[in-house]
Amino acid sequence: MExxxxxxxxxxxxxxxxxxxxxxxxxxxEAIEYSPATIYLYYKDKSEIFFALQFEAAAVKxxxxxxxxxxxxxxxxxxxxxxxxxxxxxxxxxxxDLLFITRTPMESIENQECWKLGVASHSFFVETVQACVDARxxxxxxxxxxxxxxxxHAHGLxxxxxxxxxxxxxxxxxxxxxxxxxxxxxxxxxxx
Amino acid sequence: MExxxxxxxxxxxxxxxxxxxxxxxxxxxEAIEYSPATIYLYYKDKSEIFFALQFEAAAVKxxxxxxxxxxxxxxxxxxxxxxxxxxxxxxxxxxxDLLFITRTPMESIENQECWKLGVASHSFFVETVQACVDARxxxxxxxxxxxxxxxxHAHGLxxxxxxxxxxxxxxxxxxxxxxxxxxxxxxxxxxx
Amino acid sequence: MExxxxxxxxxxxxxxxxxxxxxxxxxxxEAIEYSPATIYLYYKDKSEIFFALQFEAAAVKxxxxxxxxxxxxxxxxxxxxxxxxxxxxxxxxxxxDLLFITRTPMESIENQECWKLGVASHSFFVETVQACVDARxxxxxxxxxxxxxxxxHAHGLxxxxxxxxxxxxxxxxxxxxxxxxxxxxxxxxxxx
Amino acid sequence: MExxxxxxxxxxxxxxxxxxxxxxxxxxxEAIEYSPATIYLYYKDKSEIFFALQFEAAAVKxxxxxxxxxxxxxxxxxxxxxxxxxxxxxxxxxxxDLLFITRTPMESIENQECWKLGVASHSFFVETVQACVDARxxxxxxxxxxxxxxxxHAHGLxxxxxxxxxxxxxxxxxxxxxxxxxxxxxxxxxxx
DNA sequence: CATGAATGAGAGTTCATTCAT
DNA sequence: GATGAATGAACTCTCATTCAT
Numbered sequence: 001m002e003x004x005x006x007x008x009x010x011x012x013x014x015x016x017x018x019x020x021x022x023x024x025x026x027x028x029x030e031a032i033e034y035s036p037a038t039i040y041l042y043y044k045d046k047s048e049i050f051f052a053l054q055f056e057a058a059a060v061k062x063x064x065x066x067x068x069x070x071x072x073x074x075x076x077x078x079x080x081x082x083x084x085x086x087x088x089x090x091x092x093x094x095x096x097d098l099l100f101i102t103r104t105p106m107e108s109i110e111n112q113e114c115w116k117l118g119v120a121s122h123s124f125f126v127e128t129v130q131a132c133v134d135a136r137x138x139x140x141x142x143x144x145x146x147x148x149x150x151x152x153h154a155h156g157l158x159x160x161x162x163x164x165x166x167x168x169x170x171x172x173x174x175x176x177x178x179x180x181x182x183x184x185x186x187x188x189x190x191x192x
Numbered sequence: 193m194e195x196x197x198x199x200x201x202x203x204x205x206x207x208x209x210x211x212x213x214x215x216x217x218x219x220x221x222e223a224i225e226y227s228p229a230t231i232y233l234y235y236k237d238k239s240e241i242f243f244a245l246q247f248e249a250a251a252v253k254x255x256x257x258x259x260x261x262x263x264x265x266x267x268x269x270x271x272x273x274x275x276x277x278x279x280x281x282x283x284x285x286x287x288x289d290l291l292f293i294t295r296t297p298m299e300s301i302e303n304q305e306c307w308k309l310g311v312a313s314h315s316f317f318v319e320t321v322q323a324c325v326d327a328r329x330x331x332x333x334x335x336x337x338x339x340x341x342x343x344x345h346a347h348g349l350x351x352x353x354x355x356x357x358x359x360x361x362x363x364x365x366x367x368x369x370x371x372x373x374x375x376x377x378x379x380x381x382x383x384x
Numbered sequence: 385m386e387x388x389x390x391x392x393x394x395x396x397x398x399x400x401x402x403x404x405x406x407x408x409x410x411x412x413x414e415a416i417e418y419s420p421a422t423i424y425l426y427y428k429d430k431s432e433i434f435f436a437l438q439f440e441a442a443a444v445k446x447x448x449x450x451x452x453x454x455x456x457x458x459x460x461x462x463x464x465x466x467x468x469x470x471x472x473x474x475x476x477x478x479x480x481d482l483l484f485i486t487r488t489p490m491e492s493i494e495n496q497e498c499w500k501l502g503v504a505s506h507s508f509f510v511e512t513v514q515a516c517v518d519a520r521x522x523x524x525x526x527x528x529x530x531x532x533x534x535x536x537h538a539h540g541l542x543x544x545x546x547x548x549x550x551x552x553x554x555x556x557x558x559x560x561x562x563x564x565x566x567x568x569x570x571x572x573x574x575x576x
Numbered sequence: 577m578e579x580x581x582x583x584x585x586x587x588x589x590x591x592x593x594x595x596x597x598x599x600x601x602x603x604x605x606e607a608i609e610y611s612p613a614t615i616y617l618y619y620k621d622k623s624e625i626f627f628a629l630q631f632e633a634a635a636v637k638x639x640x641x642x643x644x645x646x647x648x649x650x651x652x653x654x655x656x657x658x659x660x661x662x663x664x665x666x667x668x669x670x671x672x673d674l675l676f677i678t679r680t681p682m683e684s685i686e687n688q689e690c691w692k693l694g695v696a697s698h699s700f701f702v703e704t705v706q707a708c709v710d711a712r713x714x715x716x717x718x719x720x721x722x723x724x725x726x727x728x729h730a731h732g733l734x735x736x737x738x739x740x741x742x743x744x745x746x747x748x749x750x751x752x753x754x755x756x757x758x759x760x761x762x763x764x765x766x767x768x
Numbered sequence: 769c770a771t772g773a774a775t776g777a778g779a780g781t782t783c784a785t786t787c788a789t
Numbered sequence: 790g791a792t793g794a795a796t797g798a799a800c801t802c803t804c805a806t807t808c809a810t
Contacts, residue, residue, distance in 0.1 A: 156348025540732025
């Protein structure tokens with residue numbers, strides 16, 4: 001594995017654990033057992049690491065959702081998209097956090113690439129909903145609102161989870177609850 | 193306005209703008225045009241300010257939701273609860289952020305009061321859902337999952353909004369979209 | 385008890401526990417349950433408290449040694465002086481510390497009073513030794529050296545004790561050791 | 577001279593002048609004309625400097641006393657030990673202060689090394705006294721008390737000196753007095 | 769007589785960053 | 790390609806002290 005990757009991995013791990021501000025270049029350097037100065041050979045500054053990470057997060061997410069594209073039935077595709085979107089958030093809370101929760105510290109060039117990925121993913125999602133609409137799957141034809149509503153649910157679910165706002169539910173029940181909620185929203189969508 | 197309030201206001205504003213770690217006591221002091229040392233006359237340390245703020249947020253939220261309790265019909269009550277929950281988030285993004293998004297820096301005693309408020313509010317919400325279930329309003333009787341699902345949607349909606357993840361929608365359309373989504377989820381709930 | 389006394393008592397206790405620099409006016413104020421500003425009504429500043437304390441220490445020491453003056457036999461007087469000198473150090477480690485160990489932060493007027501007391505005490509001690517010499521109690525007639533040597537022993541004994549340099553001796557044996565050492569030096573003096 | 581040494585030297589000088597609490601990292605930095613942050617490249621924190629210093633002091637003391645070990649006659653060895661102990665204190669008042677007077681700010685690992693040195697030195701001293709006892713040099717056979725008594729005298733002598741409690745003796749006479757006192761205690765020991 | 773309110777100065781410490789090697 | 794050495798700026802927090810009330 002080459003350097004940039006190693007730095008990103010360490011940074012990611014630390015960012016997630018202690019938040020952006022809680023991580024220092026020194027910490028990252030220590031984690032990969034190099035000197036702080038070395039980091040600067042690969043990244044201009046701290047925020048560049050941040051953006052690189054955000055980009056990587058977007059890439060991982062894309063890869064995670066890639067298989068969905070092959071599903072023919074729009075409805076099946078939509079369901080699988082949702083399932084995998086949530087799954088991505090649960091498996092990579094740090095990446096999800098970076099993409100959808102963390103307050104971004106001003107844009108950058110790197111970031112634009114990331115933005116493109118995000119837009120692409122979102123478009124794909126909306127198109128899938130549109131396909132369902134076209135197939136008269138729902139009574140409603142308001143594609144935009146349908147897509148947005150589903151997204152709200154999925155994002156709410158993941159972000160309550162990873163920002164630890166489910167403490168009123170016993171630890172071991174949380175995941176099951178999330179799963180049941182996903183099934184429920186699917187059912188609810190069916191009579192949209 | 194007295195000091196503690198002034199500090200809290202400044203802190204709230206800054207926390208919201210730059211996150212907990214991004215704000216220094218110095219920043220707060222500057223904002224209210226006092227010396228840093230003065231802050232310590234009113235709050236023991238930084239985290240105490242944070243907890244005071246969180247508590248205030250919880251109190252404002254409670255007040256915002258208070259009128260809901262008077263509504264007799266469980267279903268109407270549930271809808272109004274949702275509407276007002278979202279409304280609170282939109283009107284006080286900084287407070288909402290503090291309560292449901294910000295990563296908390298370890299608990300404290302002060303915080304327990306806050307936690308109680310949160311639990312109370314959540315219980316009220318779940319009880320309302322339960323009342324709907326008891327009134328055979330839904331086909332489903334899984335109160336817990338219903339409540340959680342609705343919460344996910346509302347939280348997702350608010351948090352995508354205040355953490356600025358709706359950039360793909362033109363600024364002026366966002367609020368309308370949120371409103372439409374709320375109506376849609378209500379409809380969806382009707383055929384649960 | 386009046387204020388100045390109360391301040392001094394609190395200060396003394398704290399100085400001893402945490403050292404001069406470890407004590408703040410605030411600490412003292414808290415200890416006597418007054419506001420810091422109040423302290424300044426009674427003492428100009430921190431160092432003045434320090435000097436007042438030193439003076440008090442000297443007074444307590446004088447009182448502790450007072451009974452000695454009444455002893456007729458020079459030799460008995462000398463022994464009792466030593467015994468009481470050490471006893472004072474053991475009973476009031478904080479005061480002894482202040483008088484004989486603490487590095488004094490520049491002189492002051494107050495301090496001169498203290499100095500006078502110290503000189504008086506020392507003179508009395510030397511005179512007692514002189515009386516022993518005059519009574520041909522020792523073979524040696526070098527009063528100054530005899531006095532100084534005895535003082536060295538007593539001071540060494542007390543200061544090793546109160547600055548905790550006797551850790552190689554088990555706690556419970558220390559006092560006994562000190563006592564035996566005093567007896568030994570008395571014996572040694574007899575064949576001076 | 578390398579950095580760590582330079583820091584230690586400056587720190588030693590300042591500690592001696594103003595006490596542990598009176599010295600700030602900033603002070604030390606200024607003294608060696610570096611930035612405060614630089615200090616932290618060489619020592620983890622303030623107390624580590626302190627302990628390093630204490631260790632160095634113990635090492636210098638050991639070296640100072642080393643030649644004593646070669647003396648065969650126990651009595652000669654004992655006398656020379658005393659002479660050199662006092663000599664060490666006079667020549668390195670700051671080091672002596674650190675070892676035997678300064679109030680220590682809690683132990684540490686570094687410190688344990690220092691403690692070992694101290695114990696070794698003390699043991700050697702006691703063994704020497706024991707050797708004298710074994711050789712029936714004294715009438716008394718209470719090794720422990722003898723050793724302790726001699727130590728008290730030496731420590732008292734040095735510490736009155738370096739903590740400036742000999743102001744009643746004219747400056748130029750002080751050293752001579754100390755010397756005479758040492759001779760006297762030796763004589764006194766002879767008839768123990 | 770006592771204090772609440774305020775602060776400048778300074779404490780220890782960590783950080784992102786640079787640069788000569 | 791990597792780093793040791795260095796630092797200015799910032800951090801949280803405490804202190805002695807003042808002054809209007």
